Structures are given as structure tokens and as C-alpha cells.
Amino acid sequence: MTQELLHSPATERNKKPILEVLRHxxxxxxxxxxxxxxxxxxxxxxxxxxxxxxxxxxDPDEGSRAAIVARLRAANxxxxxxxxxLDVLYTPWPVDRSDAILCINMIHISPWAVTEALFANAKHVxxxxxVLYLYGPYRQSGRHTEASNESFDTSLRSRNSEWGVxxxxxxxxxxxxxxxxxxxxxDMPANNLSVIFRNAL
Ligand SMILES: C[S@@+](CC[C@H](N)C(=O)[O-])C[C@H]1O[C@@H](n2cnc3c(N)ncnc32)[C@H](O)[C@@H]1O
Numbered sequence: 001m002t003q004e005l006l007h008s009p010a011t012e013r014n015k016k017p018i019l020e021v022l023r024h025x026x027x028x029x030x031x032x033x034x035x036x037x038x039x040x041x042x043x044x045x046x047x048x049x050x051x052x053x054x055x056x057x058x059d060p061d062e063g064s065r066a067a068i069v070a071r072l073r074a075a076n077x078x079x080x081x082x083x084x085x086l087d088v089l090y091t092p093w094p095v096d097r098s099d100a101i102l103c104i105n106m107i108h109i110s111p112w113a114v115t116e117a118l119f120a121n122a123k124h125v126x127x128x129x130x131v132l133y134l135y136g137p138y139r140q141s142g143r144h145t146e147a148s149n150e151s152f153d154t155s156l157r158s159r160n161s162e163w164g165v166x167x168x169x170x171x172x173x174x175x176x177x178x179x180x181x182x183x184x185x186x187d188m189p190a191n192n193l194s195v196i197f198r199n200a201l
Contacts, residue, residue, distance in 0.1 A: 006039040006067035015045045018135055021194045025131050030099030036106035040068035044075045054079050058086035088117045099127050104135040111162035119178040126199045134195040138168040146191040
């Protein structure tokens with residue numbers, strides 16, 4: 001992290017491959033709600049490259065929101081709203097409606113109840129047939145896909161016993177229970193997945 005603008009090297013590396021997926025899954029216009037925006041690197045990059053969409057960054061962490069504000073000032077983009085506080089656990093969410101929701105690298109760095117709340121509450125905000133896009137590392141059929149993900153999982157759990165790399169089937173099960181359908185998954189660099197759910201309500 002630099003002093004001027006909060007900076008995540010991993011976010012800098014994955015923003016371009018994620019954008020290429022988003023070009024295909026996001027609507028051509030409308031509001032995109034980003035849950036857990038962190039440093040704001042993603043929202044600035046995506047908003048610049050997809051200017052017909054309006055972007056709403058959010059994060060429950062005050063320091064992150066301040067970082068996003070600083071990054072937006074530097075970027076000078078007209079299609080990004082000021083960041084707002086959104087903790088997925090608390091309802092109602094401070095957004096009435098969105099045409100798509102992004103949640104990148106959050107569900108393994110938060111308790112499982114946060115993933116459950118994400119789906120339970122996103123469905124009330126997301127337009128019918130809207131996309132809920134997740135990105136991060138996953139286990140599949142209970143197994144890590146690579147040794148590096150297993151090490152990452154161990155380090156996450158040592159930091160917080162409620163964190164950890166999630167099993168894709170468990171995530172899909174709770175998504176389906178809330179009326180989402182798993183549209184597709186895509187392999188991404190560094191053993192991550194893009195996971196695309198659609199609101200089927
Ligand atoms: C590893 S950072 C990822 C940030 C950004 N999406 C990225 O990929 O660079 C995880 C983020 O999840 C957010 N977060 C943790 N628990 C949350 C919750 N209950 N609701 C919303 N965001 C949460 C944190 O504040 C943090 O910004």
C-alpha cells in the first residue's frame with residue numbers, strides 16, 4: 001500500500017482479466033453496485049473502460065471509503081458515484097436498485113455468514129435477471145484446485161478462524177436457495193475463478 005492512494009498489487013494484476021469478463025456479462029447501460037470496493041482500483045478501471053455504466057462503489061470500512069474518494073478525485077470520472085457504507089450483513093442496503101452487482105475477493109476474507117447475507121440481501125436490490133459477479137479462489141468438490149490456494153487458505157484461517165477459501169458447491173447451494181442460478185464459471189489467472197450468478201426471481 002502506498003501513502004498517497006491505497007494500492008493493492010493483486011488488484012492491479014487482476015483488474016484487466018476481470019474487465020474482459022465483465023465486458024461480456026454486464027448490461028450495456030444501468031447501475032453497477034460494487035460490494036467491498038476496497039482501494040477503489042477496480043471501480044476506477046472498470047468505470048473508465050465501460051463509460052456507459054454508472055458505478056456505485058461501497059465498503060463498510062471508513063478508511064477504504066476515504067481511499068476510494070481520493071482515487072476518484074484523481075481519476076475525475078463522471079460515471080462513478082461517491083462511495084457509500086454497505087456492510088452486506090445489515091439491511092436494508094443503502095441502494096434501492098442495481099442492474100448488476102460485483103463482489104471481488106470478499107467471501108473468503110469474511111465469515112461464512114457474510115456470504116449467506118450477500119445472496120439473501122442482493123436479491124432484493126438486483127434487477128430481475130441481473131448478474132451477481134463473484135471473483136476469488138474456490139475449492140471445488142471439497143478440494144483445493146492448486147497447492148497455492150491451499151497455502152492461502154491456511155494463512156487466511158490462521159488470521160481469522162472464520163475466514164477461508166470457500167467451496168464452490170456450498171456457495172452455489174446458498175445462492176440457489178435465494179433464487180439465483182449459476183450461469184457459468186471461468187478460470188482466471190493465479191487459480192482464481194469468475195463465478196457468474198443470475199437473479200432468477
Ligand atoms: C481483500 S479486500 C478486497 C477489496 C477489493 N474488492 C479488491 O479486490 O481489491 C476485502 C474487502 O471486503 C470488505 N468486507 C469485509 N466484510 C464485509 C462485509 N460484511 N460487507 C461488505 N464488505 C465487507 C472489506 O472492508 C475489504 O474492503
